Amino acid sequence: MPPPRAVTIIMVESPRIEQFKSLKGQRKIVCLTAYSAPMTHALDPHCDLLLVGDSVAMVLYGMDTTQGADLDMMIRHGQAVMRRRQTAVVIIDLPAGSYENSPEQALATARRVLDETGADGVKLEGGSQMAGHVARLVESDIAVLAHIGLLPQKATSKSGFRITGRTAEEAEQLASDARAVCDAGAFGIVMEGIIEPVAASIAANCPVPTIGIGASPACDGQILVTEDILGLYDGFTPKFVEKFADLQTDIGAAAAAFHEAVVSETFPLEQHLFWPKQ
Numbered sequence: 001m002p003p004p005r006a007v008t009i010i011m012v013e014s015p016r017i018e019q020f021k022s023l024k025g026q027r028k029i030v031c032l033t034a035y036s037a038p039m040t041h042a043l044d045p046h047c048d049l050l051l052v053g054d055s056v057a058m059v060l061y062g063m064d065t066t067q068g069a070d071l072d073m074m075i076r077h078g079q080a081v082m083r084r085r086q087t088a089v090v091i092i093d094l095p096a097g098s099y100e101n102s103p104e105q106a107l108a109t110a111r112r113v114l115d116e117t118g119a120d121g122v123k124l125e126g127g128s129q130m131a132g133h134v135a136r137l138v139e140s141d142i143a144v145l146a147h148i149g150l151l152p153q154k155a156t157s158k159s160g161f162r163i164t165g166r167t168a169e170e171a172e173q174l175a176s177d178a179r180a181v182c183d184a185g186a187f188g189i190v191m192e193g194i195i196e197p198v199a200a201s202i203a204a205n206c207p208v209p210t211i212g213i214g215a216s217p218a219c220d221g222q223i224l225v226t227e228d229i230l231g232l233y234d235g236f237t238p239k240f241v242e243k244f245a246d247l248q249t250d251i252g253a254a255a256a257a258f259h260e261a262v263v264s265e266t267f268p269l270e271q272h273l274f275w276p277k278q
């Protein structure tokens with residue numbers, strides 16, 4: 001793995017990304033995941049950033065980890081989201097196996113994702129080890145959201161999803177990961193599964209927005225998986241999730257009502273039918 005570059009990279013940023021960065025210190029930044037057109041239509045007015053996350057593999061495809069997401073999947077969902085995006089920044093995850101080998105591989109993958117979707121930038125997982133990759137993308141005018149702490153693409157079903165920052169070594173590693181991706185030019189950092197004081201200290205010292213998920217209220221913003229906050233995901237729900245709706249129950253109730261209407265022959269009604277023209 002090439003060592004992180006020592007120089008600070010300066011890029012010309014799109015107005016959307018500049019606007020996003022300017023929120024730091026103004027108000028908290030609101031981010032959610034989106035994988036589909038109708039969900040984007042509903043979320044866009046309420047979000048500063050929509051992430052087409054590789055969590056799509058777990059949430060929509062029922063896989064055990066995010067590692068099942070592939071490039072075609074990410075591009076398809078990115079295109080669906082971009083068809084309904086109005087104002088939010090849209091960022092697409094580079095899936096596991098599509099970028100880690102070298103900065104050039106990351107560049108080729110990110111270019112394909114952005115050319116085929118028109119999204120605003122990409123996210124990739126990893127701190128210091130990925131700083132060279134981040135710098136290569138930023139030099140090529142690609143906006144990069146970094147992701148440090150708990151890295152779902154590296155979590156096996158054996159290692160699980162482990163909270164980090166509990167030891168002095170881990171805390172120092174996280175702080176240097178944040179510095180490395182910042183120096184490489186990331187426009188923001190997702191901080192996942194980091195103990196609160198460590199996350200708060202990184203947020204306080206970071207020049208770009210920090211977006212927490214299982215991290216700290218001191219982060220500049222928060223992100224969660226949309227299906228988690230809607231109570232729509234039927235798998236494991238982490239402690240850091242708050243459910244703001246219970247759509248699994250609502251959908252079950254709607255399906256039961258449809259069942260009842262069909263078997264009792266109260267659906268379809270006159271207004272649902274087509275007749276020959278007179």
Ligand code: KIV
Nearest residue numbers: 033053054055190213
């Ligand atoms: O894939 C994803 O949804 C993510 C967020 C939860 C940060 O990476």
